[in-house]
Amino acid sequence: MIKTIKTMSKQEKERYTVPRKVQDVIPVRRIWPDGIFLVGNKFSKTYKFSDINYLVASREDKESMFLTYSELLNSLDSGAVTKITINNRRMNQANFETSILMPMQGDFRDEYRGEYNQMLLDKATGANGIMQEKYITISVVKKDIEEARAYFSRVGADLISHFAALGSKCVELDATERLRILHDFYRQGEESEFVFNAREMMKRGHSFKDYICPDGIEKKSDYLKLGGKFCRVLFLKDYASYIKDNMVTELTDFNRNLMFSIDIVPVPTDEAVREVENRLLGVETNITNWQRRQNANNNFSAVVPYDMELQRKESKEFLDDLTTRDQRMMFAVMTLAITADTKEQLDSDTEAVLSVARKHMCQLAVLKFQQLDGLNTALPIGVRKINAFRTLTTESLAVFIPFKVQEIQDKGGIYFGENAISHNLIMCNKANLLNQSAFLLGVPGAGKSFSAKELIAFLMLHPDYANDDILICDPEGEFGALVKALGREKATVAHLVAGGKDRLNAMYMVEGYGEQNPIVEKSQFVMSLIEQIDKRGVGPQHKSIIDRCTALVYPEAEKACLLYTSPSPRDCS
Numbered sequence: 220m221i222k223t224i225k226t227m228s229k230q231e232k233e234r235y236t237v238p239r240k241v242q243d244v245i246p247v248r249r250i251w252p253d254g255i256f257l258v259g260n261k262f263s264k265t266y267k268f269s270d271i272n273y274l275v276a277s278r279e280d281k282e283s284m285f286l287t288y289s290e291l292l293n294s295l296d297s298g299a300v301t302k303i304t305i306n307n308r309r310m311n312q313a314n315f316e317t318s319i320l321m322p323m324q325g326d327f328r329d330e331y332r333g334e335y336n337q338m339l340l341d342k343a344t345g346a347n348g349i350m351q352e353k354y355i356t357i358s359v360v361k362k363d364i365e366e367a368r369a370y371f372s373r374v375g376a377d378l379i380s381h382f383a384a385l386g387s388k389c390v391e392l393d394a395t396e397r398l399r400i401l402h403d404f405y406r407q408g409e410e411s412e413f414v415f416n417a418r419e420m421m422k423r424g425h426s427f428k429d430y431i432c433p434d435g436i437e438k439k440s441d442y443l444k445l446g447g448k449f450c451r452v453l454f455l456k457d458y459a460s461y462i463k464d465n466m467v468t469e470l471t472d473f474n475r476n477l478m479f480s481i482d483i484v485p486v487p488t489d490e491a492v493r494e495v496e497n498r499l500l501g502v503e504t505n506i507t508n509w510q511r512r513q514n515a516n517n518n519f520s521a522v523v524p525y526d527m528e529l530q531r532k533e534s535k536e537f538l539d540d541l542t543t544r545d546q547r548m549m550f551a552v553m554t555l556a557i558t559a560d561t562k563e564q565l566d567s568d569t570e571a572v573l574s575v576a577r578k579h580m581c582q583l584a585v586l587k588f589q590q591l592d593g594l595n596t597a598l599p600i601g602v603r604k605i606n607a608f609r610t611l612t613t614e615s616l617a618v619f620i621p622f623k624v625q626e627i628q629d630k631g632g633i634y635f636g637e638n639a640i641s642h643n644l645i646m647c648n649k650a651n652l653l654n655q656s657a658f659l660l661g662v663p664g665a666g667k668s669f670s671a672k673e674l675i676a677f678l679m680l681h682p683d684y685a686n687d688d689i690l691i692c693d694p695e696g697e698f699g700a701l702v703k704a705l706g707r708e709k710a711t712v713a714h715l716v717a718g719g720k721d722r723l724n725a726m727y728m729v730e731g732y733g734e735q736n737p738i739v740e741k742s743q744f745v746m747s748l749i750e751q752i753d754k755r756g757v758g759p760q761h762k763s764i765i766d767r768c769t770a771l772v773y774p775e776a777e778k779a780c781l782l783y784t785s786p787s788p789r790d791c792s
């Protein structure tokens with residue numbers, strides 16, 4: 220056995236005690252407010268990272284993301300165990316409605332607010348309703364909490380920088396957020412009832428496990444019963460020689476609550492090279508002994524058996540990966556925990572997951588008499604109770620890339636449509652963006668005007684935008700009826716048509732216009748405007764006239780403003 224695995228097995232070795240109550244099956248011993256858990260002999264900390272648009276990216280972008288993710292895996296510390304977790308959880312209906320529905324205000328617009336809310340509820344009913352949350356958990360053996368806290372501070376900064384290179388936001392979780400993950404999994408359907416206050420807990424002498432544990436855990440040979448829910452844990456038993464990068468996406472693309480985890484144990488490069496060289500030496504020795512036996516039987520033309528030749532070839536390729544291609548040896552364990560309301564539904568979902576694995580030439584297997592150990596391994600706690608290790612290189616492990624598509628569901632956001640990949644609602648709060656500008660793009664008849672009217676209606680109805688002014692430039696007179704129905708005091712419509720009463724003053728200049736010389740910049744603007752109107756363009760003579768006229772207009776306007784004691788000369792048009 221390789222030295223890293225021996226050391227890790229000694230560190231994780233614990234004395235088994237028969238659990239006397241449900242709380243005893245949760246392997247967390249102590250917690251700290253900053254999110255560090257003591258699990259067995261190890262300290263663990265969990266970070267949450269956001270998803271990125273991997274599936275919809277181009278081939279070149281996918282390759283770039285893959286290489287960046289490989290660099291992240293290469294940066295993992297050899298002395299720690301890393302767990303990457305994908306948590307499929309169903310959105311709480313009450314919380315979801317609170318976040319997306321528009322509150323009533325007691326005015327004549329409530330009728331339209333009710334219609335808008337009903338439209339959102341109809342859309343949400345047909346949506347997937349499953350949110351994917353992604354976590355990375357680091358567990359390491361340290362002497363005390365202070366040493367562990369210093370270690371996680373260093374590792375966390377490194378993780379945040381690597382995820383930022385991928386376009387993903389990585390944040391550390393505190394104790395309450397980590398306990399919420401466990402509570403929502405153990406007590407599905409009761410997500411809104413989680414309340415945890417460390418100070419009140421200590422005053423009453425309660426354990427933190429009292430707030431997250433299920434009502435009961437019933438162990439069977441191939442499944443668990445967590446309260447009123449059924450749960451089954453599977454592990455990846457056999458791998459294919461070639462795996463596509465969408466395997467993890469298809470395994471987790473179910474409208475069910477599930478938890479998928481990959482435990483990663485990096486091996487130091489020098490130790491890995493030494494181990495592979497020993498294996499290659501053993502293969503060469505077997506081939507030499509076989510050839511010697513054939514020569515003793517006067518069979519000098521015998522061909523080396525295929526299995527021996529294949530072992531030699533694979534060992535040489537593995538050694539080349541480690542020495543020349545900057546790959547690392549890693550041990551990985553993959554577990555998948557599925558939950559369902561009934562035993563029949565659980566069996567059906569299990570068969571569906573097994574068929575997806577068979578599609579990718581892999582084999583998933585149900586853990587026998589190890590369901591509880593498998594569940595603790597799948598959860599983002601920081602423990603590993605399953606020893607189904609597989610030796611992989613960095614590239615082989617990076618194939619199980621956890622990214623799918625980015626979800627946009629901001630609180631108080633505006634409905635912009637449906638995600639084409641996950642089929643969830645897109646609710647975007649533009650106030651959270653760096654730039655709130657937007658444009659609508661589409662073929663004729665795709666619904667650009669309708670989307671614009673829908674956005675205007677939302678801004679006029681939502682109380683968060685009650686003080687906003689809406690200016691509509693409407694050459695074709697499409698928006699007049701909308702503004703009339705929802706209230707003219709909220710919006711102003713300008714009908715910019717030939718012969719109309721509404722006009723734009725191209726010469727208008729506000730306070731602070733221009734970076735250097737405002738008159739020169741205004742002259743350039745007028746020239747570009749005329750060039751767009753007159754297809755023949757603007758000649759040198761016309762440019763000279765425009766420059767001189769522009770320079771003369773504003774001094775005259777400034778004098779007129781002074782006569783009328785205007786507060787600012789540039790406000791005169």
